[in-house]
Amino acid sequence: MRGQPWLRRALISLPLVALLGMTLATAASAAEGGGSGLSPIVPKGNSPNGRHIYDLYLGISIPAILIFLLVEGLLLTVIIRFRRSRQPKDYQPPQWHGHRLLEIGWTAGPLLIVFFIGLFSFITLQRDYTAAASDNPDVDIHVVGHQYGWDYTYPEGFTVSSEGLQPTPLVIPTGKLVRLRLDSKDVIHGFWVPDLAGKADLVPGYQNLMWFKVDRPGEWRGECTELCGQGHYTMQIRVKAVSDADYEAFKRTSLEAKAKAGAPSPSTAPSPSAAPSPSAAPSGSPGASPGAGASPSPRPSGTGYSPTGQGASSS
Amino acid sequence: MASVLAPPRPKSYDDTFFKPISLWLTTTDHKLIGIMYMTTGMLAFVLGGILALVMRIQLAQPNLKVIDAETYNQLLSAHGTTMIFFFVTIFMTGVANYMVPILIGARDMAFPRVNLLGFWLIPMSIAIYYAGFFTGGAMDAGWTGYPPLSTKQFNPGLGVDLWAFSLILWCVSGIMASVNFLTTIVALRAPGMKFSRLPLFVWAQISTSILLLAVGAPLAAALFLLELDRQAGTTFFASNGGRPVLFQHLFWFFGHPEVYILILPGFGMVSEIVPVFARKPIFGYTSMVAALFGIVFLSMAVWAHHMFTVGMNIYVETWFMVMTMLIAVPTGIKFFNWIATAWGGSIDFQVPMKYVFGFMATFLIGGITGVYLSSVPVDTQLHQSYYVVAHFHYVMVGGSVFTLLAGTQYWFPKITGRMLNKTLGEWSFWLFFVGFNGTFLVMHTLGLEGMARRIYSYPGGFGEEGWGATNMFITVFSFVIAASVLVFIYNLVVSWKHGPPAGDDPWGGNTLEWATTSPPPPYNFDKVPVVRSNMPLRDMRADGLRPPLEHQALASHNS
Numbered sequence: 001m002r003g004q005p006w007l008r009r010a011l012i013s014l015p016l017v018a019l020l021g022m023t024l025a026t027a028a029s030a031a032e033g034g035g036s037g038l039s040p041i042v043p044k045g046n047s048p049n050g051r052h053i054y055d056l057y058l059g060i061s062i063p064a065i066l067i068f069l070l071v072e073g074l075l076l077t078v079i080i081r082f083r084r085s086r087q088p089k090d091y092q093p094p095q096w097h098g099h100r101l102l103e104i105g106w107t108a109g110p111l112l113i114v115f116f117i118g119l120f121s122f123i124t125l126q127r128d129y130t131a132a133a134s135d136n137p138d139v140d141i142h143v144v145g146h147q148y149g150w151d152y153t154y155p156e157g158f159t160v161s162s163e164g165l166q167p168t169p170l171v172i173p174t175g176k177l178v179r180l181r182l183d184s185k186d187v188i189h190g191f192w193v194p195d196l197a198g199k200a201d202l203v204p205g206y207q208n209l210m211w212f213k214v215d216r217p218g219e220w221r222g223e224c225t226e227l228c229g230q231g232h233y234t235m236q237i238r239v240k241a242v243s244d245a246d247y248e249a250f251k252r253t254s255l256e257a258k259a260k261a262g263a264p265s266p267s268t269a270p271s272p273s274a275a276p277s278p279s280a281a282p283s284g285s286p287g288a289s290p291g292a293g294a295s296p297s298p299r300p301s302g303t304g305y306s307p308t309g310q311g312a313s314s315s
Numbered sequence: 316m317a318s319v320l321a322p323p324r325p326k327s328y329d330d331t332f333f334k335p336i337s338l339w340l341t342t343t344d345h346k347l348i349g350i351m352y353m354t355t356g357m358l359a360f361v362l363g364g365i366l367a368l369v370m371r372i373q374l375a376q377p378n379l380k381v382i383d384a385e386t387y388n389q390l391l392s393a394h395g396t397t398m399i400f401f402f403v404t405i406f407m408t409g410v411a412n413y414m415v416p417i418l419i420g421a422r423d424m425a426f427p428r429v430n431l432l433g434f435w436l437i438p439m440s441i442a443i444y445y446a447g448f449f450t451g452g453a454m455d456a457g458w459t460g461y462p463p464l465s466t467k468q469f470n471p472g473l474g475v476d477l478w479a480f481s482l483i484l485w486c487v488s489g490i491m492a493s494v495n496f497l498t499t500i501v502a503l504r505a506p507g508m509k510f511s512r513l514p515l516f517v518w519a520q521i522s523t524s525i526l527l528l529a530v531g532a533p534l535a536a537a538l539f540l541l542e543l544d545r546q547a548g549t550t551f552f553a554s555n556g557g558r559p560v561l562f563q564h565l566f567w568f569f570g571h572p573e574v575y576i577l578i579l580p581g582f583g584m585v586s587e588i589v590p591v592f593a594r595k596p597i598f599g600y601t602s603m604v605a606a607l608f609g610i611v612f613l614s615m616a617v618w619a620h621h622m623f624t625v626g627m628n629i630y631v632e633t634w635f636m637v638m639t640m641l642i643a644v645p646t647g648i649k650f651f652n653w654i655a656t657a658w659g660g661s662i663d664f665q666v667p668m669k670y671v672f673g674f675m676a677t678f679l680i681g682g683i684t685g686v687y688l689s690s691v692p693v694d695t696q697l698h699q700s701y702y703v704v705a706h707f708h709y710v711m712v713g714g715s716v717f718t719l720l721a722g723t724q725y726w727f728p729k730i731t732g733r734m735l736n737k738t739l740g741e742w743s744f745w746l747f748f749v750g751f752n753g754t755f756l757v758m759h760t761l762g763l764e765g766m767a768r769r770i771y772s773y774p775g776g777f778g779e780e781g782w783g784a785t786n787m788f789i790t791v792f793s794f795v796i797a798a799s800v801l802v803f804i805y806n807l808v809v810s811w812k813h814g815p816p817a818g819d820d821p822w823g824g825n826t827l828e829w830a831t832t833s834p835p836p837p838y839n840f841d842k843v844p845v846v847r848s849n850m851p852l853r854d855m856r857a858d859g860l861r862p863p864l865e866h867q868a869l870a871s872h873n874s
């Protein structure tokens with residue numbers, strides 16, 4: 001410890017300086033809208049559920065930052081005030097063995113804090129994460145993941161396929177409640193568009209639900225979040241929100257293209273994945289019309305499982 | 316026990332090290348087995364670290380092609396498996412193997428031959444896992460190995476089978492060790508060593524063993540069922556009729572307690588080290604023990620917080636969320652008790668104590684980000700992103716690895732009879748502290764901005780190029796960690812041969828290991844010690860049986 005104090009100080013300040021620099025860089029790049037990977041907070045979410053996550057994140061940050069400062073402050077105090085070299089030569093430390101009241105205090109304090117965090121989280125959970133939250137969607141899209149791409153089937157019956165690194169956008173109208181019914185053909189995938197809302201997994205065997213209500217036109221990136229094989233990182237996502245008029249136009253061209261091709265997937269080459277796709281694999285198709293509240297969604301109804309596979313007709 | 320086979324009492328391990336190799340292969344001495352566990356763990360650390368560096372080079376810039384995607388997935392899986400199963404757990408088992416019998420005043424573990432067998436299963440387990448790299452491709456489905464990706468249909472190679480077999484062996488070894496520890500602690504304590512006088516490291520080992528005993532078998536079962544799916548055509552987890560999510564439940568029923576198996580021994584080490592260097596008794600002994608058992612109980616009721624995006628019922632999710640948040644409470648108790656122990660002390664910031672404070676400063680961050688992650692809605696943003704990678708490295712490196720390095724620095728003089736070089740110790744600490752935070756702090760922000768984990772590259776085209784600089788920063792700092800580990804290992808090797816002799820009690824310790832020689836004789840104590848409190852050495856000093864603390868000068872002058 002007698003070593004070189006300047007060296008120690010330099011080493012300590014290094015990460016702090018780096019941190020400061022990065023904060024500034026973030027602020028700068030946030031101003032121009034680009035990402036530098038230094039955002040200290042979750043995306044604001046261009047959909048109410050995304051925004052509720054953002055709010056919750058901010059809310060949790062208040063006690064989190066306070067506790068962080070408190071404990072690191074205590075540690076620094078101990079390091080500075082109670083080092084042996086700072087104590088009088090014949091200092092005899094007090095031999096405390098405990099303190100009932102203090103110990104109760106730092107049991108009850110954290111308990112109270114996590115109670116409130118839990119409560120607010122539960123409120124959000126109940127508002128945004130039940131089937132009821134997207135019971136009557138304006139647009140109900142069936143999303144099927146596969147190694148390594150996505151098929152988006154619209155209620156009008158056409159399918160947009162997105163493959164790999166040059167993703168075709170999932171086009172949705174602004175201001176409308178869009179529900180995604182998520183399902184997989186092969187292994188587990190995850191659908192995540194950070195700037196809209198949270199993610200959900202695509203598990204073969206049952207449908208998961210997810211919804212957006214995007215307030216402004218724009219295009220956002222996303223990607224598969226569940227390791228799904230060699231091409232996992234190529235499983236990119238784009239979501240494009242457009243005005244009502246543009247959405248109608250999009251539907252029209254898609255339907256025309258479908259009619260012309262006599263097959264689904266107008267937007268890109270069909271390029272069926274080479275992945276082995278078991279014939280018995282559940283297609284989880286909307287054949288059984290899961291449109292209304294009684295959809296086979298696992299979130300609301302308890303079981304967590306609803307193996308489709310059996311009896312579900314293929315579209 | 317076979318006392319006739321006992322090796323002659325070594326003055327230091329210089330006398331035995333490498334000499335009769337047959338001694339190392341056949342010994343049932345818990346100390347030598349402990350050293351072999353620790354050595355195996357350290358080698359695994361180096362191996363896993365090298366894999367991590369290769370991954371970091373691949374990720375330093377967008378669209379690099381240093382290795383191919385399949386190799387990345389294999390390295391990723393091997394890194395995770397190696398660090399968790401073969402490094403931290405094994406190293407901690409080694410420390411406990413060495414210290415627990417001595418700390419309770421016993422001559423050896425209760426079942427020395429089981430101990431021997433349990434240890435030798437580990438090199439086998441590691442060899443089986445790594446055999447995958449030479450048989451056409453190692454495990455590539457992540458350390459969690461979720462089906463259907465790990466079923467035969469999507470993963471026909473031998474890698475998954477070797478992984479499953481390797482970890483089943485690992486579970487068997489872990490269960491043996493747990494039974495052995497529990498029996499030893501219950502049955503072989505020295506006279507007067509009541510449970511209420513057990514050192515907290517021993518309490519930590521009790522709770523760790525209980526956990527591993529409870530969750531090792533479910534992991535083995537999950538892997539066995541997966542193998543049945545792969546080899547016998549059953550459909551427990553396969554996508555054609557099975558339930559992939561069931562595997563996740565079984566895996567995480569093991570997987571979450573496992574992270575406490577990694578950290579509880581570290582908590583125990585901290586509880587031993589802080590009082591010694593602060594010259595104060597531990598604050599709140601009873602609440603420390605209660606907190607350990609609170610953690611044991613809660614950690615088995617939180618597993619599905621790893622599954623908040625698979626689509627569970629929200630009330631089930633709420634249960635797991637609340638249980639997870641509650642773990643913050645016993646962990647907080649331990650934290651505040653450590654701080655209160657140090658408060659008002661006369662603290663000597665020797666290298667072990669520096670590691671302890673480094674641990675508290677960083678583990679705190681992992682604990683706080685854990686509360687964010689436990690909130691279900693927030694988790695649906697953060698799950699499977701780099702935020703999670705940052706979080707669990709803060710917990711497992713900032714927590715387990717920091718404490719484990721602290722413990723190594725603390726007990727090295729006892730184990731080898733020699734002091735570590737202090738300057739090198741300082742360098743390894745500061746390099747590790749700076750390198751660690753430099754590497755992992757900004758991973759949080761990458762994740763917050765949408766970078767998913769377990770990706771081979773981030774292709775760009777939509778703003779992801781901007782992540783390049785941040786990733787380069789991370790990669791550079793990961794080499795600072797590597798430098799620190801090199802300094803640390805160099806210090807171990809050189810000081811073991813050339814360090815100044817440590818004497819029995821270089822730090823002025825409180826517990827029984829400091830009452831015997833360094834290294835201890837084959838049966839640990841020439842005379843079975845009698846225990847009157849939870850600081851038996853302090854009692855001996857008071858009785859004039861040991862020199863008073865002021866004369867413990869060795870550790871204080873620089874070596």
Ligand code: HEM
Binds near residue numbers: 370
């Ligand atoms: C010491 C330096 C270390 C570095 C530079 C490092 C780096 C990394 C990197 C780059 C990944 C891959 C992230 C991804 O692609 O998602 C990773 C994953 C992981 N690391 Fe580390 N790591 C280190 C130490 C450790 C330690 C000590 C542990 C455990 C005790 C650990 C446990 C893990 C685990 C469990 C994973 C996840 C593997 C998976 O996703 O299957 N790491 N680490």
Ligand SMILES: [Cu+2]
Binds near residue numbers: 146148188224225232
């Ligand atoms: Cu995928």
Ligand SMILES: [Cu+2]
Binds near residue numbers: 570571618620621
């Ligand atoms: Cu967990």
